[in-house]
Amino acid sequence: MRSSAEPKGHLYEQVAERMSRLIDKGTIKAGEKVPSVRTLSIQLGVSISTVLQSYLLLEDRGMIEARPQSGFYVRLRARELPPEPMMSAPSRAASTVDIADLSLEVHDAIMDPTIVPFGAATPSDELLPTRKLYRILGSVARRHEVLSNRYDSPQGNLELRRQIAKRSIDWGGSLVPEDVVTTVGCSEALNLCLRAVTKPGDTVAVESPVYFGFLQILEALGLRALEVPTHPREGICLDDLASAIRKHRVSAVFLSANFQNPLGACMPEKNKKETVEMLSEKGIPLLEDDVYGDLYFEGARPKALKAYDRTGTVLLCSSFSKTISPGFRVGWTVPGKYLTQVRRLKLASSISTATLLQMAIAEMLGSGGYDHYLRRIRKAYALQMQMMIQAVRRYFPEGTRVTRPKGGTVLWVEFPQKIEAIELYRAALAKRISIIPGPLFSPKRQYRNCIRLNCGQSWTERIEEAMITLGQLALRML
Amino acid sequence: MRSSAEPKGHLYEQVAERMSRLIDKGTIKAGEKVPSVRTLSIQLGVSISTVLQSYLLLEDRGMIEARPQSGFYVRLRARELPPEPMMSAPSRAASTVDIADLSLEVHDAIMDPTIVPFGAATPSDELLPTRKLYRILGSVARRHEVLSNRYDSPQGNLELRRQIAKRSIDWGGSLVPEDVVTTVGCSEALNLCLRAVTKPGDTVAVESPVYFGFLQILEALGLRALEVPTHPREGICLDDLASAIRKHRVSAVFLSANFQNPLGACMPEKNKKETVEMLSEKGIPLLEDDVYGDLYFEGARPKALKAYDRTGTVLLCSSFSKTISPGFRVGWTVPGKYLTQVRRLKLASSISTATLLQMAIAEMLGSGGYDHYLRRIRKAYALQMQMMIQAVRRYFPEGTRVTRPKGGTVLWVEFPQKIEAIELYRAALAKRISIIPGPLFSPKRQYRNCIRLNCGQSWTERIEEAMITLGQLALRML
Numbered sequence: 022m023r024s025s026a027e028p029k030g031h032l033y034e035q036v037a038e039r040m041s042r043l044i045d046k047g048t049i050k051a052g053e054k055v056p057s058v059r060t061l062s063i064q065l066g067v068s069i070s071t072v073l074q075s076y077l078l079l080e081d082r083g084m085i086e087a088r089p090q091s092g093f094y095v096r097l098r099a100r101e102l103p104p105e106p107m108m109s110a111p112s113r114a115a116s117t118v119d120i121a122d123l124s125l126e127v128h129d130a131i132m133d134p135t136i137v138p139f140g141a142a143t144p145s146d147e148l149l150p151t152r153k154l155y156r157i158l159g160s161v162a163r164r165h166e167v168l169s170n171r172y173d174s175p176q177g178n179l180e181l182r183r184q185i186a187k188r189s190i191d192w193g194g195s196l197v198p199e200d201v202v203t204t205v206g207c208s209e210a211l212n213l214c215l216r217a218v219t220k221p222g223d224t225v226a227v228e229s230p231v232y233f234g235f236l237q238i239l240e241a242l243g244l245r246a247l248e249v250p251t252h253p254r255e256g257i258c259l260d261d262l263a264s265a266i267r268k269h270r271v272s273a274v275f276l277s278a279n280f281q282n283p284l285g286a287c288m289p290e291k292n293k294k295e296t297v298e299m300l301s302e303k304g305i306p307l308l309e310d311d312v313y314g315d316l317y318f319e320g321a322r323p324k325a326l327k328a329y330d331r332t333g334t335v336l337l338c339s340s341f342s343k344t345i346s347p348g349f350r351v352g353w354t355v356p357g358k359y360l361t362q363v364r365r366l367k368l369a370s371s372i373s374t375a376t377l378l379q380m381a382i383a384e385m386l387g388s389g390g391y392d393h394y395l396r397r398i399r400k401a402y403a404l405q406m407q408m409m410i411q412a413v414r415r416y417f418p419e420g421t422r423v424t425r426p427k428g429g430t431v432l433w434v435e436f437p438q439k440i441e442a443i444e445l446y447r448a449a450l451a452k453r454i455s456i457i458p459g460p461l462f463s464p465k466r467q468y469r470n471c472i473r474l475n476c477g478q479s480w481t482e483r484i485e486e487a488m489i490t491l492g493q494l495a496l497r498m499l
Numbered sequence: 500m501r502s503s504a505e506p507k508g509h510l511y512e513q514v515a516e517r518m519s520r521l522i523d524k525g526t527i528k529a530g531e532k533v534p535s536v537r538t539l540s541i542q543l544g545v546s547i548s549t550v551l552q553s554y555l556l557l558e559d560r561g562m563i564e565a566r567p568q569s570g571f572y573v574r575l576r577a578r579e580l581p582p583e584p585m586m587s588a589p590s591r592a593a594s595t596v597d598i599a600d601l602s603l604e605v606h607d608a609i610m611d612p613t614i615v616p617f618g619a620a621t622p623s624d625e626l627l628p629t630r631k632l633y634r635i636l637g638s639v640a641r642r643h644e645v646l647s648n649r650y651d652s653p654q655g656n657l658e659l660r661r662q663i664a665k666r667s668i669d670w671g672g673s674l675v676p677e678d679v680v681t682t683v684g685c686s687e688a689l690n691l692c693l694r695a696v697t698k699p700g701d702t703v704a705v706e707s708p709v710y711f712g713f714l715q716i717l718e719a720l721g722l723r724a725l726e727v728p729t730h731p732r733e734g735i736c737l738d739d740l741a742s743a744i745r746k747h748r749v750s751a752v753f754l755s756a757n758f759q760n761p762l763g764a765c766m767p768e769k770n771k772k773e774t775v776e777m778l779s780e781k782g783i784p785l786l787e788d789d790v791y792g793d794l795y796f797e798g799a800r801p802k803a804l805k806a807y808d809r810t811g812t813v814l815l816c817s818s819f820s821k822t823i824s825p826g827f828r829v830g831w832t833v834p835g836k837y838l839t840q841v842r843r844l845k846l847a848s849s850i851s852t853a854t855l856l857q858m859a860i861a862e863m864l865g866s867g868g869y870d871h872y873l874r875r876i877r878k879a880y881a882l883q884m885q886m887m888i889q890a891v892r893r894y895f896p897e898g899t900r901v902t903r904p905k906g907g908t909v910l911w912v913e914f915p916q917k918i919e920a921i922e923l924y925r926a927a928l929a930k931r932i933s934i935i936p937g938p939l940f941s942p943k944r945q946y947r948n949c950i951r952l953n954c955g956q957s958w959t960e961r962i963e964e965a966m967i968t969l970g971q972l973a974l975r976m977l
Contacts (some may be wrong), residue, residue, distance in 0.1 A: 027763055058600050121841075124846065125653070125843055127847060128652075129653075130651065135675055140691070141650065141663065146649070151645070151648045159637055159640075162633045162637070166633065167629070170627055170629045170632070170824050170825065170826045170827075171612075172619065172621065172820075172825045173602070173826065174606075174607065175607075205683050205852060206849055208848065208849050209683075209848065211848050212847070212849075214850055215721070220721075221699055237846060237847040238847045241843065241844050242847075243698075247519065254903070305652075347649055347650045348650060348854035348855055349648075349853055349854075349855070350852065357786075364603060365603055365719065366719050368602065368603060368606060368715060368719065369599070369686070369712075369715040369719035369720075370687065370714045370716075370848075371683040371684055371687050371690075371828060372686050372712070375826060376827075377824035377825055377827070377856075378855075378856070398599055448716060462556050
């Protein structure tokens with residue numbers, strides 16, 4: 022593609038700029054049709070998906086609009102995207118957690134493959150590198166038949182730890198294999214780290230809303246949660262966090278700085294540094310969940326909080342469940358100065374992680390294809406999320422708010438007050454659509470008019486129809 | 500093979516009976532050589548291993564003895580096998596557990612494949628059905644490429660739960676798939692079950708000595724252990740157990756009724772029934788570890804304690820780590836009336852167990868080859884254990900005692916008082932031999948002159964030499 026202006030950003034952004042100029046200058050007038058996606062793709066020599074993404078960006082900006090079975094038209098008057106949610110305003114008291122029953126119910130539903138999966142934050146089957154992974158698995162099994170069927174070391178497979186250490190450069194770290202403990206998914210990592218730094222009855226400060234899986238863990242360990250106001254773009258509010266640890270006896274803080282689940286917020290690097298320094302000064306352990314860090318849509322990979330850790334008080338947890346395999350249950354942690362405790366707890370908790378699966382993932386990371394694959398899925402997720410945001414705009418009731426994540430796979434939708442998310446969840450399930458109701462993301466079951474939508478699925482008619490149905494169900498509740 | 504007496508027991512027992520009569524009647528006299536293993540095998544038309552087993556049995560009875568590079572001879576005077584240990588006499592006070600450091604040290608050592616593995620209670624590599632398992636794994640991966648890479652249900656893969664339920668008939672159960680929760684090895688099962696029925700600070704009654712992995716779990720969960728005297732053949736002493744739960748506030752009892760680790764004790768069925776009834780009456784949950792139940796050497800499979808459970812208070816835990824794959828980390832639990840709590844804890848602990856591995860094990864169990872395989876390894880383990888007991892007799896110091904397990908893969912050796920097991924452990928490790936020192940099997944670090952020996956390895960010169968070395972190291976400490 023040629024452009025008189027200096028190329029800036031992604032290709033689809035360049036295409037959008039070009040079309041935007043044509044519209045601004047009146048070359049294509051209000052109400053007129055813009056070139057079809059296919060036509061423009063041929064004209065500019067770029068892919069269909071690039072043109073589609075650029076049109077979605079223009080639609081996002083209110084410049085063009087889609088008309089069913091016709092194409093995109095220049096809008097008469099800019100119609101805005103739904104606004105974003107505001108900074109959250111959770112209850113300021115620590116409380117016990119009681120979401121296990123609802124959470125088990127929701128989990129059973131989201132496992133059913135005949136249900137439209139807006140529930141579990143899992144990648145699309147066709148976006149997972151399953152075939153390649155299984156080819157590697159077969160090869161590892163043949164080459165290491167004896168070793169791969171034995172117990173691995175409790176700390177984890179050495180080659181996998183080496184690969185994890187090597188990739189730490191990407192997020193601003195400089196690990197050695199001895200820093201890493203492999204685990205049964207990020208879940209076990211979070212369990213072990215929490216157990217290393219707290220005892221039952223302790224209070225853990227969390228973002229609000231917060232990943233319900235973490236609340237389940239708090240509940241199971243008899244820990245209390247203290248919610249801290251969180252901004253949908255910038256993450257946890259530092260002033261509020263500072264005030265929370267001043268006013269409460271906080272034993273640990275849990276943060277997901279990059280594309281937080283469910284808000285999609287990404288903390289500015291300045292905030293990350295300040296947060297780590299503030300907590301380190303007070304000697305408060307910081308549990309970090311970075312499972313979405315590799316799934317950024319633009320620019321460079323955001324750093325992990327761990328990158329700013331000078332005192333070993335950040336316990337970084339992550340996994341390969343969002344990028345390589347949900348089913349393998351292989352994750353890892355870098356527990357800093359709590360390494361010995363975490364190693365002991367790992368041995369007591371599950372002895373070691375499945376040997377063959379660790380070996381296969383190590384080889385997948387080492388073989389070089391992983392980064393190429395990541396580039397591909399980042400694009401796919403960016404596009405899917407854009408499509409879902411547009412669908413919220415088109416089909417959900419007036420007054421709905423929605424986040425604008427720059428990475429990850431989930432959207433947070435805030436409906437008008439009258440809509441009850443748990444009712445909507447049940448009504449949607451009756452129509453074979455799963456969503457996660459907002460109250461699961463709060464120990465006090467707040468966010469009763471919010472839902473989380475998984476955008477991991479490729480955009481298809483089935484997905485669009487499900488969004489239309491969800492919108493209709495919500496409208497009926499008004 | 501023909502015999503004038505009515506055939507009774509195993510073939511090797513019949514062969515032993517026949518030879519025994521020839522010796523008793525003076526056909527072969529004291530000091531004379533008995534037919535070589537090969538010759539007798541051809542004469543009787545039975546396998547070499549059958550003859551070898553029968554000669555070992557006769558050696559066990561003190562009727563014949565092996566002379567290096569010569570063969571077996573009728574003994575001049577019966578020299579007895581080392582005596583068995585007595586009923587254990589542990590401290591009668593509950594105590595906290597502190598074995599994590601030693602246990603992590605021991606674990607790191609026993610993972611090293613260049614070390615003679617008398618440490619970890621793992622099967623011999625060549626006795627594991629790895630090739631068949633991997634063939635099934637590959638086939639499952641091809642046929643269920645999409646499904647097998649997804650999260651499975653938190654309760655566990657349905658087909659695997661169905662197979663586990665089906666096999667419950669073997670141990671006297673009658674399960675349905677809904678009764679079962681699959682886990683990351685038996686370790687996770689024990690963790691979840693303990694967490695379901697206790698809270699930190701509670702006391703759990705255990706056999707003495709007891710599996711050190713369980714003590715690690717107690718320590719990690721902040722639970723106290725109360726040791727109960729245990730007989731090396733009959734298992735826990737019922738009177739002492741009754742008195743323990745009368746005198747202490749016991750929140751749960753942990754028992755391994757079949758081939759207990761480390762003693763190899765197998766509770767008489769009558770004792771099992773009484774124990775379950777006694778605990779059920781008092782409403783005390785009974786955690787059962789049955790990982791060795793399938794590895795009986797003679798007769799029928801012993802029943803699980805769970806078979807006598809009428810009130811749902813037995814939480815049965817097991818795994819496939821001793822028979823199919825240590826490395827897969829797939830186990831299961833039948834938590835009775837604590838099912839809901841255990842399901843919740845499983846979800847919070849690791850979401851679900853690795854999908855592909857569960858599917859492969861389910862198919863391995865369903866395909867029918869599993870029982871055939873079990874028959875083969877039971878014979879192998881019986882023989883290996885016999886060889887190890889004979890080696891203890893030949894090479895270990897006078898005054899050493901050793902157990903006579905009727906199943907499982909471990910021996911418990913009690914040295915004369917002067918020998919310090921931890922010193923012996925370190926001296927052996929310097930000679931590239933791993934053993935587990937006795938103090939790991941007691942929260943109070945008793946059994947300081949005992950060790951556990953893994954008999955999972957096929958009998959080879961390397962193994963015999965390691966036993967000779969161990970004996971020499973022990974002798975030097977006297």
